[in-house]
Amino acid sequence: MSSSTTASVSTHILDTSVGRPAEGVAVQLAARSGMLADWQALGGSATDADGRCKDLPALPAGTTHVRLDFAVEAYFQRSENKQADAQQDAPANRDSGTTGVFFPEVAITFAVNPGEHYHVPLLLNPFGYSVYRGS
Template sequence: MTAASSPAAAPHRTSVSTHILDTSRGRPAGGVAVQLSVRDGDGGAWIPHGASSTDADGRCKNLPDLPEGTAQVRLRFEVAPYFARTADHTPDTPDTPDNAEEQQDAPRARDSGPDTRTRGPFFPEVVLTFAVDPGEHYHVPLLLNPYGYSVYRGS
């Protein structure tokens, strides 16, 4: 093989994908804006690198590959508009003594009441920062509800 016909070594890409499951509804969270920022290992300034939104399956697969030298990534999820859109689609809570709400020890007046249409969700955005190594793929699922969230490195 000549140098002109030999395949070039494929560069190792570093990439990120994510998806969101709304655990309060048991469904994917579609239409959530996601911003991707990067920075080098020196703790420098965050550099915007890409943006997208989750599809109907709650997945965001089209974020750009990370630039060489990226050591940390930040994903910012704009969840307030999603909860505003879905607030009218949550089932009503029965008003009976057997209601789980009535059985709780927590006070009835809360800072983050159940009507997210007037107050908004407790977490209007979710911001995740994580370290990356060159050549790896990072899938970072977000399990979301109006009053909490959980994340992990998926596969």
Template sequence: MISTHILDTSEGRPATDVPVELSRREADGTWTVLGASATNADGRCPDLPPLGDGPDAGPVDVRLVFDIAAYRRARGETPFFPEVQVVFTADPGTHYHVPLLLNPYGYSVYRGS
């Protein structure tokens, strides 16, 4: 299971209504979109789909794409980073929480709990 949330560190609060897309890399190197969501009032995406293939499938590469341009433009700002892509390796049977800390000219991500 993959979960995420976004904190806008320049505002000191969650980033709401940010579109987020979850994909997994296939054996041939292409990406398959598993689903999409948007951050809620707490900056979280509680409804991202599972990775599939069960816990015995082995590690897979996963990609989260955050549409930062939509968030910045809704606030009347010009985005410096139009999107943030985070790619990591995950075991399908394990929960991964991957928060995004965002400001207008920088960002960081980490594996949370």
């Protein structure tokens, strides 16, 4: 596919609760052509040690909307297990049920134009997240 006929997507995740990249988060990519079209699952990847997904699938020509699904619950469960002894009264242990994760999944949907690249960083912590169009 030519870059002039389709958009491209990349992402990375920063865990703002520890000030480090979030490694090992599964990310799924879906696309659709038109606001009323069905979503087409394209596959996925997982974040590397730098919190980046460098091998997300290419978008089909005609894509108008993209959805990134981040499976963050498993990441936070792994992180909690590592930090449990170091932070006995961490916010993750406070009034949040058994997992300590308020948002187990984060789904980001955005519109795209052909030929443009979209870098979508996710700033993440156990009780909130923020996303923006990066460069």
